[in-house]
Amino acid sequence: xxxxxxxxxxxxxxxxxxxxxxxxxxxxxxxxxxxxxxxxxxxxxxxxxxxxxxxxxxxxxxxxxxxxxxxxxxxxxxxxxxxxxxxxxxxxxxxxxxxxxxxxxxxxxxxxxxxxxxxxxxxxxxxxxxxxxxxxxxxxxxxxxxxxxxxxxxxxxxxxxxxxxxxxxxxxxxxxxxxxxxxxxxxxxxxxxxxxxxxxxxxxxxxxxxxxxxxxxxxxxxxxxxxxxxxxxxxxxxxxxxxxxxxxxxxxxxxxxxxxxxxxx
Amino acid sequence: xxxxxxxxxxxxxxxxxxxxxxxxxxxxxxxxxxxxxxxxxxxxxxxxxxxxxxxxxxxxxxxxxxxxxxxxxxxxxxxxxxxxxxxxxxxxxxxxxxxxxxxxxxxxxxxxxxxxxxxxxxxxxxxxxxxxxxxxxxxxxxxxxxxxxxxxxxxxxxxxxxxxxxxxxxxxxxxxxxxxxxxxxxxxxxxxxxxxxxxxxxxxxxxxxxxxxxxxxxxxxxxxxxxxxxxxxxxxxxxxxxxxxxxxxxxxxxxxxxxxxxxxxxxxxxxxxxxxxxxxxxxxxxxxxxxxxxxxxxxxxxxxxxxxxxxxxxxxxxxxxxxxxxxxxxxxxxxxxxxxxxxxxxxxxxxxxxxxxxxxxxxxxxxxxxxxxxxxxxxxxxxxxxxxxxxxxxxxxxxxxxxxxxxxxxxxxxxxxxxxxxxxxxxxxxxxxxxxxxxxxxxxxxxxxxxxxxxxxxxxxxxxxxxxxxxxxxxxxxxxxxxxxxxxx
Numbered sequence: 001x002x003x004x005x006x007x008x009x010x011x012x013x014x015x016x017x018x019x020x021x022x023x024x025x026x027x028x029x030x031x032x033x034x035x036x037x038x039x040x041x042x043x044x045x046x047x048x049x050x051x052x053x054x055x056x057x058x059x060x061x062x063x064x065x066x067x068x069x070x071x072x073x074x075x076x077x078x079x080x081x082x083x084x085x086x087x088x089x090x091x092x093x094x095x096x097x098x099x100x101x102x103x104x105x106x107x108x109x110x111x112x113x114x115x116x117x118x119x120x121x122x123x124x125x126x127x128x129x130x131x132x133x134x135x136x137x138x139x140x141x142x143x144x145x146x147x148x149x150x151x152x153x154x155x156x157x158x159x160x161x162x163x164x165x166x167x168x169x170x171x172x173x174x175x176x177x178x179x180x181x182x183x184x185x186x187x188x189x190x191x192x193x194x195x196x197x198x199x200x201x202x203x204x205x206x207x208x209x210x211x212x213x214x215x216x217x218x219x220x221x222x223x224x225x226x227x228x229x230x231x232x233x234x235x236x237x238x239x240x241x242x243x244x245x246x247x248x249x250x251x252x253x254x255x256x257x258x259x260x261x262x263x264x265x
Numbered sequence: 266x267x268x269x270x271x272x273x274x275x276x277x278x279x280x281x282x283x284x285x286x287x288x289x290x291x292x293x294x295x296x297x298x299x300x301x302x303x304x305x306x307x308x309x310x311x312x313x314x315x316x317x318x319x320x321x322x323x324x325x326x327x328x329x330x331x332x333x334x335x336x337x338x339x340x341x342x343x344x345x346x347x348x349x350x351x352x353x354x355x356x357x358x359x360x361x362x363x364x365x366x367x368x369x370x371x372x373x374x375x376x377x378x379x380x381x382x383x384x385x386x387x388x389x390x391x392x393x394x395x396x397x398x399x400x401x402x403x404x405x406x407x408x409x410x411x412x413x414x415x416x417x418x419x420x421x422x423x424x425x426x427x428x429x430x431x432x433x434x435x436x437x438x439x440x441x442x443x444x445x446x447x448x449x450x451x452x453x454x455x456x457x458x459x460x461x462x463x464x465x466x467x468x469x470x471x472x473x474x475x476x477x478x479x480x481x482x483x484x485x486x487x488x489x490x491x492x493x494x495x496x497x498x499x500x501x502x503x504x505x506x507x508x509x510x511x512x513x514x515x516x517x518x519x520x521x522x523x524x525x526x527x528x529x530x531x532x533x534x535x536x537x538x539x540x541x542x543x544x545x546x547x548x549x550x551x552x553x554x555x556x557x558x559x560x561x562x563x564x565x566x567x568x569x570x571x572x573x574x575x576x577x578x579x580x581x582x583x584x585x586x587x588x589x590x591x592x593x594x595x596x597x598x599x600x601x602x603x604x605x606x607x608x609x610x611x612x613x614x615x616x617x618x619x620x621x622x623x624x625x626x627x628x629x630x631x632x633x634x635x636x637x638x639x640x641x642x643x644x645x646x647x648x649x650x651x652x653x654x655x656x657x658x659x660x661x662x663x664x665x666x667x668x669x670x671x672x673x674x675x676x677x678x679x680x681x682x683x684x685x686x687x688x689x690x691x692x693x694x695x696x697x698x699x700x701x702x703x704x705x706x707x708x709x710x711x712x713x714x715x716x717x718x719x720x721x722x723x724x725x726x727x728x729x730x731x732x733x734x735x736x737x738x739x740x741x742x743x744x745x746x747x748x749x750x751x752x753x754x
Contacts, residue, residue, distance in 0.1 A: 115729075115743060115744055115745070117725070117727045117728045117729070117743055118727055119723075119725035119727055119728050120403065120725055120727075121723070121725065123720070123723060123725075125725070125727075125728050127728075127729050127743065127745065132733075212734065222525070223524075223525055224524045224525025224526075225524070225525075226524075227520070227521075227523075227524030227525055228521045228524040228525075230520070230524075231517045231518075231520035231521040231524065232517065233689065233734070233735055234513070234516065234517060234520065234532065234534065234734065234735045234736075234737060234738065236738050248422065248753065255714065255733050256714065256729050256731070256740050256745055257708075257713070257714055257715070257716065257733075258714065258715050258716070258728055258729050258730065258743075259708045259715075259716045259718060260715070260716070260717050260718060260720055260723050260728070261704065261718040261719060261720070262719055262720050
């Protein structure tokens with residue numbers, strides 16, 4: 001007699017936990033019932049991300065690098081599961097290697113993007129990159145895994161916390177990634193992943209007054225309305241690559257802070 | 266006053282002292298009766314005009330154009346043509362030499378620009394002469410050097426100019442803001458359509474003569490004058506980039522307008538900066554920083570230290586020293602070399618300041634203004650300090666953009682950070698303490714783009730400037746100030 005497999009319940013990932021949508025709704029995607037987040041779930045996730053941000057941003061860059069590397073380790077252990085949920089092993093390997101690449105950049109960013117400024121006066125003056133805060137990310141519809149990783153890794157490596165609206169058509173890889181993140185020492189709330197209907201969730205994220213940046217790289221088609229909503233609190237609107245890696249992708253999620261101090265006795 | 270008296274804080278209050286006037290001659294400036302728009306290297310006779318005045322006397326200075334939509338389109342077309350036919354293909358080293366020329370001519374004609382800037386804007390000649398104009402020249406000199414070195418600024422990328430940049434600047438530092446916008450745009454290989462502020466068009470119009478002397482190719486820089494409608498028309502026109510410095514309200518409207526377009530945008534918007542004074546600060550030095558932070562340029566500074574956060578234990582001392590220092594500020598003729606605080610830039614701005622100050626009184630704050638004789642004509646406001654200010658008061662939340670300081674107190678560094686960051690803005694902040702580790706910790710925790718420690722309101726072309734949060738995005742100055750004018754596709 002063959003054994004009946006135990007199925008997985010696909011839930012949200014908020015604050016390091018896996019809650020159902022507060023609305024109690026699901027939708028069907030990739031043959032599974034997937035949690036259908038509500039507008040309130042978006043607001044809750046933003047609040048959680050805001051709470052997680054100071055600690056994550058305050059960790060040493062070395063430490064954040066290790067956490068990102070740990071994500072790669074956890075993903076490596078789930079290679080076959082990931083492969084079933086995206087285009088295959090190549091995409092999985094690319095995604096894992098991307099986390100490793102960004103992990104190694106954590107403690108290089110300040111040196112690559114910062115500067116010491118030779119002002120014409122007796123002042124010590126330097127510029128350092130800092131995270132923007134809470135980033136709202138619209139994950140690309142595809143590639144299911146590499147697209148998500150390409151947007152999340154550069155945002156968090158610099159110290160931001162993110163609220164992601166997962167691919168509506170391919171949400172399972174996102175939930176699988178959430179499980180890897182949950183076991184990888186990423187502090188709860190640094191990455192929050194919401195599954196659901198893009199049209200319902202994206203405007204809430206775009207208009208939220210406690211979100212500092214809106215990543216529309218993965219938004220298909222019309223983004224004008226989202227950008228108009230983003231202007232309400234002067235969000236940084238990010239249009240980046242959906243399956244690639246670069247130091248400049250990190251810089252899209254960073255502010256630059258310049259500090260002056262007199263030199264004298 | 267002897268040095269000993271000064272040290273013992275027994276200096277007399279010299280409010281009643283008479284100062285001899287020390288006026289700078291305005292002979293050096295020759296104004297035309299009427300100015301047009303500078304388009305394609307030529308003066309375009311304007312279809313509509315308005316009168317620009319001296320805010321310290323309300324005397325008319327000249328007639329200037331109010332650009333129509335059609336004139337905006339002509340300017341953008343001229344900039345496009347200049348971009349396509351020569352400027353974008355010009356070697357970076359040649360662009361550099363044009364910028365070096367402009368810097369040199371600004372230096373050579375610096376006094377002329379300083380006097381004009383004070384005439385049209387109301388700022389003290391000491392400031393326009395020692396700050397605005399030298400910094401504007403320095404900005405061109407700095408970015409000149411980048412024009413043929415962009416590959417060093419952006420390794421592993423291929424920087425390319427964007428095309429035509431539309432630039433809209435404010436009235437608080439007319440020539441300096443022009444330099445902040447034009448220098449990096451040209452260094453990166455773009456051409457420019459720029460609109461100076463409605464109330465301060467004259468230094469930008471004189472700058473056109475610098476361009477003529479530098480023999481900059483026609484159409485590389487086009488200058489249109491007029492009010493906000495002209496700015497809106499530039500935003501809607503066929504430009505590739507918009508750079509705006511001004512109010513957060515207008516900045517948001519521009520961001521909304523550009524939503525869904527490929528136009529690149531940078532915004533340098535309002536601020537409500539906290540200047541945090543700890544009990545171990547060198548108090549006299551701190552008071553100088555406070556004064557420079559809020560009364561510099563009549564407080565018409567987006568990064569002004571308009572919220573003073575004083576540690577409770579030194580509150581009485583600081584307020585007393587500050588009040589005494591205020592009595593020594595000279596308010597009056599912008600062209601007088603002794604003047605510390607000049608004229609308010611416009612009637613409209615004066616009314617806004619008066620309205621907010623009134624709200625401060627009504628909400629319950631205590632007001633202090635030093636005894637001060639103001640000229641009978643023109644727009645003036647006495648340097649003002651509000652104490653007993655609650656965080657919720659409008660004078661603690663809204664940008665006043667005038668010589669008005671709101672004082673709040675704190676007990677612990679955590680409370681200082683909490684209060685300082687409790688605003689939608691994030692342009693700048695100040696911190697005064699003699700403890701190095703505390704400076705660095707505060708500098709990390711204050712959410713603002715520029716932190717002045719034991720100083721305030723310092724600027725330099727090599728030093729990136731720009732805001733967090735609702736103070737805008739993008740940086741001006743430094744290597745980082747090039748990026749907004751380049752594409753890397």
